[in-house]
Amino acid sequence: MLENAAPFDGLRDRAAGSTSGATWQDPRMTTYDERLSAELPRLQSLFGRIYGDAPSAASEFDVLLQDLERSWNDRSAAMRALDERHEADPDWFSSHQMLGGVCYVDLYAGTLDGVRERIPYFRELGLTYLHLMPLFLAPEENSDGGYAVSSYRDVNPELGTMADFEALAAELRENGISLVVDFVFNHTSDEHEWARKALARDPLYEDFYLIFPDRTMPDRYELTTREIFPDDHPGSFVPLPDGRWVWATFYSFQWDLNYANPAVFRAMANELLQLANRGVNILRMDAVAFIWKGLGTTSENLPEAHLLLQAFNAVCRIAAPSLLFKSEAIVHPDDVAVYIRPDECQLSYNPLQMALIWNSLATREVDLLSQALEERHNLPEHTAWVNYVRSHDDIGWTFSDDDARVFGIDGFEHRRFLNAFYVNRFDGSFARGVPFQDNPRTGDCRISGTTASLAGLEAGDPSAIDRIVLAHSIVLSTGGIPLLYLGDEVGQLNDYASLDEPGHVGDSRWVGRPSYPAERYADRDDVSTDPGRLFSRFTRLIAVRKRTRALAGGRLTIFHTHDPHVLGYQRGDVLVLANFSEQARVLGAERFAARGSAAVDLVSDRSFDLADGIALAPYEFVWLQSEA
Ligand code: GLC
Ligand code: GLC
Numbered sequence: 001m002l003e004n005a006a007p008f009d010g011l012r013d014r015a016a017g018s019t020s021g022a023t024w025q026d027p028r029m030t031t032y033d034e035r036l037s038a039e040l041p042r043l044q045s046l047f048g049r050i051y052g053d054a055p056s057a058a059s060e061f062d063v064l065l066q067d068l069e070r071s072w073n074d075r076s077a078a079m080r081a082l083d084e085r086h087e088a089d090p091d092w093f094s095s096h097q098m099l100g101g102v103c104y105v106d107l108y109a110g111t112l113d114g115v116r117e118r119i120p121y122f123r124e125l126g127l128t129y130l131h132l133m134p135l136f137l138a139p140e141e142n143s144d145g146g147y148a149v150s151s152y153r154d155v156n157p158e159l160g161t162m163a164d165f166e167a168l169a170a171e172l173r174e175n176g177i178s179l180v181v182d183f184v185f186n187h188t189s190d191e192h193e194w195a196r197k198a199l200a201r202d203p204l205y206e207d208f209y210l211i212f213p214d215r216t217m218p219d220r221y222e223l224t225t226r227e228i229f230p231d232d233h234p235g236s237f238v239p240l241p242d243g244r245w246v247w248a249t250f251y252s253f254q255w256d257l258n259y260a261n262p263a264v265f266r267a268m269a270n271e272l273l274q275l276a277n278r279g280v281n282i283l284r285m286d287a288v289a290f291i292w293k294g295l296g297t298t299s300e301n302l303p304e305a306h307l308l309l310q311a312f313n314a315v316c317r318i319a320a321p322s323l324l325f326k327s328e329a330i331v332h333p334d335d336v337a338v339y340i341r342p343d344e345c346q347l348s349y350n351p352l353q354m355a356l357i358w359n360s361l362a363t364r365e366v367d368l369l370s371q372a373l374e375e376r377h378n379l380p381e382h383t384a385w386v387n388y389v390r391s392h393d394d395i396g397w398t399f400s401d402d403d404a405r406v407f408g409i410d411g412f413e414h415r416r417f418l419n420a421f422y423v424n425r426f427d428g429s430f431a432r433g434v435p436f437q438d439n440p441r442t443g444d445c446r447i448s449g450t451t452a453s454l455a456g457l458e459a460g461d462p463s464a465i466d467r468i469v470l471a472h473s474i475v476l477s478t479g480g481i482p483l484l485y486l487g488d489e490v491g492q493l494n495d496y497a498s499l500d501e502p503g504h505v506g507d508s509r510w511v512g513r514p515s516y517p518a519e520r521y522a523d524r525d526d527v528s529t530d531p532g533r534l535f536s537r538f539t540r541l542i543a544v545r546k547r548t549r550a551l552a553g554g555r556l557t558i559f560h561t562h563d564p565h566v567l568g569y570q571r572g573d574v575l576v577l578a579n580f581s582e583q584a585r586v587l588g589a590e591r592f593a594a595r596g597s598a599a600v601d602l603v604s605d606r607s608f609d610l611a612d613g614i615a616l617a618p619y620e621f622v623w624l625q626s627e628a
Helices: 006-015 027-051 057-074 077-088 105-109 112-117 119-125 162-174 193-199 216-222 262-277 303-319 333-337 351-363 367-376 401-405 411-422 451-455 464-477 508-512 518-522 530-546
Strands: 100-103 129-132 151-155 178-183 187-189 237-239 245-247 254-256 282-285 324-327 347-349 384-388 434-439 444-448 481-485 566-571 574-579 585-587 598-601 607-609 614-616 621-626
Touching (some): 027 262, 027 303, 057 262, 077 162, 112 119, 112 162, 129 282, 129 481, 151 162, 151 262, 162 178, 216 237, 216 245, 245 254, 262 282, 262 303, 303 324, 333 367, 351 367, 351 384, 351 464, 367 401, 367 566, 384 464, 401 411, 411 444, 434 508, 444 508, 451 464, 464 481, 464 530, 464 574, 464 621, 518 530, 574 614
Parallel strands (some): 100 129, 129 178, 178 282, 282 324, 324 347, 347 384, 384 481
Antiparallel strands (some): 187 254, 237 245, 434 444, 574 621, 585 614, 598 607, 598 621
């Protein structure tokens, strides 16, 4: 148990200089000492709740405290200055100036230096947040796009070096762009040094993973766990060459770490802090739902998963105070919400909004999306959504069946419809998606594809561009950080050839990860082309967002349009209306009775007299500001 407060007192003494008797106090250590006093009780209590019974808990905790102090001492002046700036402005990420972009280093720019060369474009677009997909050392073929990490301290040599990484981080910082990278902390690759040692039966490292001598325990765990990548292996375990079994939630070469071992927590806290000190501002906490396992449970979203995240959060508050966490929990919306707190993950993907935008595009109805915005959008203070239209992964239909039932929608049947629609097995569909992990046994299936291909551009549907812009208008205006999948702003299409590349076979998510669409980018200023039409509308929306204060923060109030096809919500003094159908819609004057009648659409600069009601063209949206 962690009754022992000695390390804490020891550090305080040292920081205050009492052992040397000197009167001078290093101001850097004073701030450290203050933060330590503020956060240590929380860290200690979390550690105690997680590891109370583990025999090595107290000694691991002692070493952890030394690690924290060392890490703070190593933190650069530039990062400390940023710490101070963000501490003074804890809601900096909720600004309407924020705009995120995500890309793969190799696919989008070849190398880290290549990414540096694209900074002028990022500035042209207005990015203030750049998520670089996994770029650390990973097995050559079997890497799950880098999500199987072999070392958190080495950059994948094809992309550059750690020095390049730090240089890029510094240059992004100078350009006002926050650097986001993945912290793939649920698992490592089977080539990680820890995994190699575990395989060689090194007792210290065997306990870093969940390894069992036979099927007894795996069978018991698998009674209640879900299959995540059933195309790769059934259940949650994979066999080792020597007959043992190791827990692998995702691919067989991604071994889950055993967080019940306090040494794993300490080791990963160190990996996290060294990334923070190299200039990372936000960590995307990968696969948070899976980090704690419990017999007889689903081993997803367990209470200990939250305690672990909170303990990592406390570690940052002490030694890397400006570092933020973004949770990647693509799960039921009730479960997504619990990760989002200032003392856990300040940011979170918004998978529900993402899925329901696609749902509305397919059904032309806004009921579920409107309900989600009304009931599930507002977040605690000092936290924010990361809103997106699609990511590098599949689209999963993670809405709540209970929410759907309110509208008489059967969740299972409706997911079947959505899957059929998006893989073009539904008459009249505009979408060209590809099924992912289609599991006939459970009926589960998800969708891969680029925004443009899913929205109809690949199929030559005349409304495709309107749909792409409409979808992005939602993520740019509901509140939170809008995150663009770079290349989607010029309408990149599915890359089917990529499916045949080594390591990609059987993983349809690769259709949605095309290489830098150079030709499309070259056309971006020519509005007679699709990329140009799209790009001009994107840049317009971004510019309007950046000068509209009402779009800052996350508060949203729903505006009931009483039209099944038209979504309405209010952000400060801006009323958003969005028509999700290919029919013109008219909202009568009575809808606006409570408002002043003169309004201007910030997007088109058109003036409206709401006393006449409002007519929306197919797929049209307006951001209406009342005119005094
Ligand atoms: C996350 C990533 C996904 C990866 C998985 C395992 O969900 O987004 O690409 O396959 O974690 O790391
Ligand atoms: C994520 C999600 C799952 C997704 C997978 C990778 O963590 O939970 O739905 O399909 O990992 O794509």
